[in-house]
Amino acid sequence: DAGVIQSPRHEVTEMxxxxxxxxxxxxxxxxxFWYRQTMxxxxxxxxxxxxxxxxxxxxxxxxxFSAKMPNASFSTLKIQPSEPRDSAVYFCASSRxxxxxxxxxxxxxxxxx
Amino acid sequence: QKEVEQNSGPLSVPEGAIASLNCxxxxxxxxxxxxxxxxxxxxxxxxxxxxxxxDKEDGRFTAQLxxxxxxxxxxxxDSQPSDSATYLCAVHGSSNTGKLIxxxxxxxxxxx
Numbered sequence: 212d213a214g215v216i217q218s219p220r221h222e223v224t225e226m227x228x229x230x231x232x233x234x235x236x237x238x239x240x241x242x243x244f245w246y247r248q249t250m251x252x253x254x255x256x257x258x259x260x261x262x263x264x265x266x267x268x269x270x271x272x273x274x275x276f277s278a279k280m281p282n283a284s285f286s287t288l289k290i291q292p293s294e295p296r297d298s299a300v301y302f303c304a305s306s307r308x309x310x311x312x313x314x315x316x317x318x319x320x321x322x323x324x
Numbered sequence: 325q326k327e328v329e330q331n332s333g334p335l336s337v338p339e340g341a342i343a344s345l346n347c348x349x350x351x352x353x354x355x356x357x358x359x360x361x362x363x364x365x366x367x368x369x370x371x372x373x374x375x376x377x378x379d380k381e382d383g384r385f386t387a388q389l390x391x392x393x394x395x396x397x398x399x400x401x402d403s404q405p406s407d408s409a410t411y412l413c414a415v416h417g418s419s420n421t422g423k424l425i426x427x428x429x430x431x432x433x434x435x436x
Binding site for chain 1: 358366367368369370373412414423424425426427428429
């Protein structure tokens with residue numbers, strides 16, 4: 212199993228640009244989670260999907276953030292326009308079922324200058 | 325009050341000692357509890373989970389759960405320098421929404 216695959220690993224962009232982060236969950240996992248990690252705030256849940264349906268997006272910081280899961284093997288997190296305070300590591304994780312532990316991807320380190 | 329609280333550390337122990345990492349949670353109805361290890365610059369990795377009161381052992385790791393006290397801990401026996409990492413406690417809440425709430429993590433340093 213290839214695990215949870217995220218791309219890109221690193222992204223440096225200028226303020227105001229659109230950023231798209233991608234995630235491929237583990238095959239057979241039906242829950243997918245997007246987290247953001249910073250030194251100050253730790254790991255914060257942004258949004259999660261169950262069977263491709265968004266269940267809880269209360270952690271999405273503002274309208275600049277959006278996420279989609281068009282099918283069971285792909286999800287995107289988009290930031291438009293990006294701001295320097297969005298700089299963080301963004302993790303995607305998937306889980307076989309809602310009460311199981313998660314498997315995390317390697318993360319995308321986003322730097323907005 | 326934070327939903328999941330951990331002492332940020334660093335917790336420093338000598339090689340071969342027992343490291344004790346602690347976590348408290350606010351949702352009394354929480355059902356499942358997880359410990360993740362995160363090396364610097366890497367992603368969190370699941371190392372233990374526990375659902376019932378008491379102890380659960382896996383190799384050098386023991387997870388302990390006390391739901392009455394809303395307390396979960398992780399013991400690492402015979403600590404090794406390779407155990408040096410940040411340990412994250414995570415809790416599934418009683419709302420059964422499926423989402424894990426993470427603590428801020430405790431940084432463990434094992435000194436040779």
